[in-house]
Amino acid sequence: MKRLLLAAAFFAVLLLLWEGAYRAKIWSPVLLPSPRQVVSYLESAAADGTLAKATVITMRRLLVGYFIGLVAGLPLGLLTARWKLFRDTIGTMALGLQTLPSVCWVPLALLWFGQTEAAMLFVVVMGTLWSVVIATETGVRNVPPIYRRAALTMGSKRLHMWFQVILPAALPFIVSGMKQGWAFAWRSLMAAEIFVTILTGFGLGQLLHYGRELSAMDQVIAIMFVIVVIGLLADKIFFSPIETFLHRRWGTSQA
Amino acid sequence: MRRTARRRSTATEELQPIAPSKLAIEEVSKSFQSASGTVLALDRVSLNVAEGEFVCLVGASGCGKTTLLNIIAGLERPDSGTVQADGKPVTGPGRERLVMFQEPALFPWLNVFGNVLFGLKLKPNLTKKDRHDVAKYYLELVGLSRFERANIHELSGGMKQRVSLARALAPNPRVLLMDEPFAALDALTREQLYGDIQEIWKARRKTIVFVTHNVREAACLGDRVLLFAPHPGRIQEEFVVKLPRPRDINSVDLAAHATRITKALKSLGQAETVAVK
Numbered sequence: 195m196k197r198l199l200l201a202a203a204f205f206a207v208l209l210l211l212w213e214g215a216y217r218a219k220i221w222s223p224v225l226l227p228s229p230r231q232v233v234s235y236l237e238s239a240a241a242d243g244t245l246a247k248a249t250v251i252t253m254r255r256l257l258v259g260y261f262i263g264l265v266a267g268l269p270l271g272l273l274t275a276r277w278k279l280f281r282d283t284i285g286t287m288a289l290g291l292q293t294l295p296s297v298c299w300v301p302l303a304l305l306w307f308g309q310t311e312a313a314m315l316f317v318v319v320m321g322t323l324w325s326v327v328i329a330t331e332t333g334v335r336n337v338p339p340i341y342r343r344a345a346l347t348m349g350s351k352r353l354h355m356w357f358q359v360i361l362p363a364a365l366p367f368i369v370s371g372m373k374q375g376w377a378f379a380w381r382s383l384m385a386a387e388i389f390v391t392i393l394t395g396f397g398l399g400q401l402l403h404y405g406r407e408l409s410a411m412d413q414v415i416a417i418m419f420v421i422v423v424i425g426l427l428a429d430k431i432f433f434s435p436i437e438t439f440l441h442r443r444w445g446t447s448q449a
Numbered sequence: 450m451r452r453t454a455r456r457r458s459t460a461t462e463e464l465q466p467i468a469p470s471k472l473a474i475e476e477v478s479k480s481f482q483s484a485s486g487t488v489l490a491l492d493r494v495s496l497n498v499a500e501g502e503f504v505c506l507v508g509a510s511g512c513g514k515t516t517l518l519n520i521i522a523g524l525e526r527p528d529s530g531t532v533q534a535d536g537k538p539v540t541g542p543g544r545e546r547l548v549m550f551q552e553p554a555l556f557p558w559l560n561v562f563g564n565v566l567f568g569l570k571l572k573p574n575l576t577k578k579d580r581h582d583v584a585k586y587y588l589e590l591v592g593l594s595r596f597e598r599a600n601i602h603e604l605s606g607g608m609k610q611r612v613s614l615a616r617a618l619a620p621n622p623r624v625l626l627m628d629e630p631f632a633a634l635d636a637l638t639r640e641q642l643y644g645d646i647q648e649i650w651k652a653r654r655k656t657i658v659f660v661t662h663n664v665r666e667a668a669c670l671g672d673r674v675l676l677f678a679p680h681p682g683r684i685q686e687e688f689v690v691k692l693p694r695p696r697d698i699n700s701v702d703l704a705a706h707a708t709r710i711t712k713a714l715k716s717l718g719q720a721e722t723v724a725v726k
Contacts, residue, residue, distance in 0.1 A: 340550060340552055340554045341554065341556060343524055343542075343548070343550070343554070344548070344550065344554040344556075345567070346524065346541075346542040347522055347523075347524065347542045347543075347544070347546070347547050347548045348544055348547065348567060348568035348571055348616075348620065349542075349543060349544040349568065349571040349572070349620075350567075350571055354571070358567075359556070362556070362558035362559075363556070363557075363558065365558060442600065443557060443558060443560075443600050443602075444557045444558075444602065445557075445600060445601075445602025445603065
């Protein structure tokens with residue numbers, strides 16, 4: 195309860211400072227709208243459905259692309275961990291491509307796929323995939339050999355060994371890779387949406403882009419706020435429970 | 450079929466003792482490549498273990514006793530020689546010869562109960578209820594019923610080894626291979642486990658091969674104690690320990706046996722030093 199109050203107080207102070215800066219007229223109101231203007235934009239965008247529609251479009255792109263990235267990345271990671279041939283080829287490629295900021299895929303995606311949903315998906319998949327591949331490989335290769343040996347003596351082999359021993363043992367690594375992949379995918383999708391208008395759907399990035407075009411700072415700030423909230427929610431709803439579970443099971447954290 | 454006293458009347462077929470097997474190790478050799486050249490870890494070692502026998506392998510570190518255990522387990526292949534379990538050649542690991550390692554090797558992604566269930570789930574022809582009954586039985590046997598929902602990291606070192614023991618016993622292996630399972634534990638916990646393991650061995654009629662570098666431990670647990678000599682790894686001497694069970698690690702009779710074995714071990718060390726000179 196005390197923690198909650200302190201956090202609430204912190205954000206209240208932040209809002210007050212903002213309001214104060216607006217009233218002091220240090221910057222033009224075009225550049226710094228008041229918190230109330232931002233809220234009223236949010237209200238109108240929520241009322242006419244713009245916000246919900248854009249959020250749904252963005253989240254669909256993100257989730258579908260992320261899912262594809264996971265489904266492709268996990269087996270590729272397992273292969274690179276298991277066979278030297280894959281490590282030298284796909285593993286090296288993944289390592290290289292992971293260092294490439296995922297925004298850099300946007301120009302290529304546009305040239306290949308044009309202004310289509312496929313381009314958006316491609317960018318998200320590229321953002322997710324390599325992090326997941328590398329995390330899975332690292333995780334599997336860090337599984338203590340004693341687990342494998344113990345499982346072997348109990349009669350575990352092949353698929354059972356992979357699914358009941360190697361994968362669970364590598365889970366902490368895999369989850370942190372999934373989290374990183376999510377962050378990369380989210381960033382690259384926003385970049386793609388800001389750069390390109392795609393007629394099949396207006397996402398949050400596009401709203402942000404038009405906010406800039408119209409010099410509608412209230413819209414820009416409001417959409418940024420929505421993007422932050424989505425990021426926070428993804429963390430709290432999806433990743434935090436998994437991480438809490440892992441920490442509790444593995445005993446890796448006091449919290 | 451002979452039945453031993455059981456704590457649970459609901460116990461299934463699984464809890465019936467089965468005829469323990471016999472191990473026949475013949476002329477087994479194994480060498481490793483190391484930085485200083487080829488090391489002959491085992492040099493034509495032969496050993497027979499009778500049904501229901503408790504055999505301890507003692508010796509200094511690096512004399513090949515763990516290697517032999519791994520070969521019996523099927524985790525390593527000998528360069529030459531044969532290992533037979535129950536008359537059949539050992540070609541790989543199998544649940545009829547379960548290993549208890551020096552580290553607990555428990556799976557941190559499963560709780561205590563899940564760990565004990567792991568091997569049972571790999572055993573065919575068991576219903577879910579059978580598996581749960583068997584897992585509960587062994588957790589009770591090692592005195593950890595209250596902790597079945599606990600996470601592995603919440604247990605003390607001794608409790609972890611007890612869970613390992615329950616996990617190794619649960620699939621009802623004919624042979625239990627133990628690689629210095631108590632080496633990392635404090636003296637008090639160890640003494641409790643000496644009692645437990647003798648009780649379980651007696652009740653479930655297992656064949657146990659137990660590796661240790663602790664002579665007293667070997668004399669306390671083994672029907673036979675085999676003294677290993679290093680460079681190359683071989684069985685130097687055999688001691689038969691005929692003392693009533695359960696044996697107390699602190700008893701005077703036991704001390705006499707331990708002293709005899711220690712003397713042999715020390716003379717071995719001296720011979721080694723002389724040979725090197």
